[in-house]
Amino acid sequence: MPSSPALLRLDPTACGLPRRSLLLAPLGALAGGCTPGAPALQGGWVGTHPERGHRLRGELPRTDGPLKKAGVLIVGAGIAGLACARELARRGIDDIALLDLEDEAGGNSRAHALGGSLCPLGAHYLPLPGPEAHEVNELLHALGLAREQFGRTVWDERHLCHSPQERLFIDGPEGGYWHEGVLPPPDGAVALAQYRHFSALVAQAQRELGFAMPTQRARWTAGHAALDAQTFAAWLGAQALTDPQLRWYLDYCCRDDFGAGADTVSAWAGLHYFASRHGFHAPGDEAGEREPVLTWPEGNGWLSQRLAAPLRERIHTGRVVMRVTEGRTGVELMAWNEAAGAPERWQARAVVMATPLFIAHRLLASPPDALRAAAGHLRYAPWLTANLLLREPLLTRPGAPPAWDNVRYGATALGYVDARHQTLDPMPRPPLLTAYRALPTAARGELLSGSWQHWAQSVIGDLAATHPDLPGKVERIDLCRFGHAMSMPVPGLRGSAALAALNAARGRVVFAHADLAGYSVFEEAYTAGVAAAARLSL
Incomplete structure (x- = not known):
């Protein structure tokens, strides 16, 4: 495997079916994989009314x-x-x-609970709060998640995300591989220069404008208003940031936090995502290690x-x-x-x-x-979450080992987390996956009127592009729909x-x-x- 591979988009196959056929296959075929007579998939809507x-x-x-x-x-x-x-x-x-x-x-x-294990219906983590979030800091101290020791905050490591935290699946000519972290590796020196340029722009925004979490703690200026008046995609274009790997990652971040892509949210929101928290670090930066987050099954x-x-x-x-x-x-x-x-x-x-x-x-x-x-x-983004109980572990693929957060490069879905990644169970069990989707507003009607089987088929088909063996291993899938999950900035x-x-x-x-x-x-x-x-x- 080359050390700096190009990010090739190849449609994977599962059970000999091309991805399009997989997505359109009957639910029974997906649930049973390639095994005739597999038990019917169990599941349904949960959580919201x-x-x-x-x-x-x-x-x-x-x-x-x-x-x-x-x-x-x-x-x-x-x-x-x-x-x-x-x-x-x-x-x-x-x-x-x-x-x-x-x-x-x-x-x-x-x-939610599935197969005797807890899993999320919606939000699944909390970044370590900065100094401006003193109300949240007080809460976390009161809950015993943090304590002050010798003038610094010490976090209870049981509640920090266990390693490995994130990985990204990248298609390739030999079937693809898992890359550690969600930021795609830049494809060459020109791409790396754009990564570093964006990193410098975020640092400049932090230094000259100021960003905070919660946002009301940062003074609103004419510079903020100028960013708020345009989309993030337009601002990126004006900065000549056109690298496809970088643009996909920034769009993914916007969809993950805001429910809409860079062409919908404001440039203020796109920069706030990084500047109010951990910044942006290009590959090779000394401070490039991912910040820890609090999470639970x-x-x-x-x-x-x-x-x-x-x-x-x-x-x-x-x-x-x-x-x-x-x-x-x-x-x-x-x-x-x-x-x-x-x-x-x-x-x-x-x-x-x-x-x-x-x-x-x-x-x-x-x-x-x-x-x-x-x-x-x-304007509000509709969301779909799906918890999938598996009968047996998934087959491994080359590269980084299974992580808490797992994303596919180039996908519109937001990937999945493994609720059992945080357990301390000495007897490992198959993963319990929670898959996330931020849907376009035009899909709200279909989300609210469609059957759970329709959406289960869509979710399983999407995950099968990364894990071809997954359809035959799903025992149950519980889905939760939010018609107006979050406001888009x-x-x-x-x-x-x-x-x-x-x-x-x-x-x-x-x-x-x-x-x-x-x-x-x-x-x-x-x-x-x-x-x-x-x-x-x-």
Whole structure:
């Protein structure tokens, strides 16, 4: 194998079928591989209930339900809502009720169980927070993940991603191989020069403009606004960054964190991905080692479960909030109790809207102008996650050994993580894969209306391009769909006056969601929840 191979795109085969035939093959053929009479694939939809959210499109139900009261109502028990409730409790306010549409708190950070093992339904890791994320740092210390020792932070290594962390499958004339790390190796000196040029541009942006996580901790300047006004792809083109390997990697990073590619997200977002955290390091750089991350078999469900546990008696799941009306002395809320099949009425002194902003806009009887403007600007990425339980290990292929995160070069899917990579089980078992896809907005309807078998076939076919033996080894596949998984930081969103106004809003109705940052990550959601608790008028 050459030390610096060209990245050739060859369609692999599985069971003698070309990749196109594999993707279009009947599900039974995929599930059984090349073995006639293989058992039928088991699986289904789990985790979300799109039909509940669609109740908002219909007429409001009757309003003669039982009356319930709370000091503060929090609509949405995702990370922002849980963070807000935790902060209110820390401030001595315990008359709180959280209402959530789903049957479990955690939003996009929830866990699943398959084959006796935990796995994620959505978000699956948390980068080590920087100094600006002091709310997240406080939480992680409180959960025992970190401690201070001799003036430095020491992390509990049991919760850091075990090595090897990442690998990239690269097709080649001899069948392809695994490369350590997700950054493709540059194909020659010209390509390496572009890698280094981008690294220098990121360092310059860090030094001259400033970026932070959470983003509100960085001063917004005319330089940021200029980046926010154009797409990342346009900015890369203006910098003469055209190398296909580099461009694929940067597009992959955008789709992984923002749900959309470089031609959709802003140049501010594309640079923020690197400049607010670890920078960008070209191959051969002294600081090129990948930063460690916190992760668990169940992904960020580990965090959401620990946030929710002290609040269990205050969390009311299976509640579809239909209308929120602010009055002179308080707030009234109407919800639908899914388990009871009946309406509920709530009264509170104040309410925190910890939902996506487009949902908050629909729920509020009198939404403020800033919310109307923000909801009109936001665009959301649909996501699909699939957990695959395997009967036996996958065959090895040349190159880097199995890692936690596994990606295929050139693919539109985001790859998969192995939930069992983080276990300390002395008896190794077959991997439990969680595959991720950020879908184009045009696919939202198909995602919500298509059968689980249709999407299982698509996921298995995609993974079979890297692992031809996988179809015959899948015992069960559970899929989770998010029609509006995350807001995409499109040009003009981050610097909009509407988001700035909502971030500063005070009163009996305040907002807490990662949407307030223009994109969706744990650090932004958690910080937004803590900040909302301080802006409430009680």
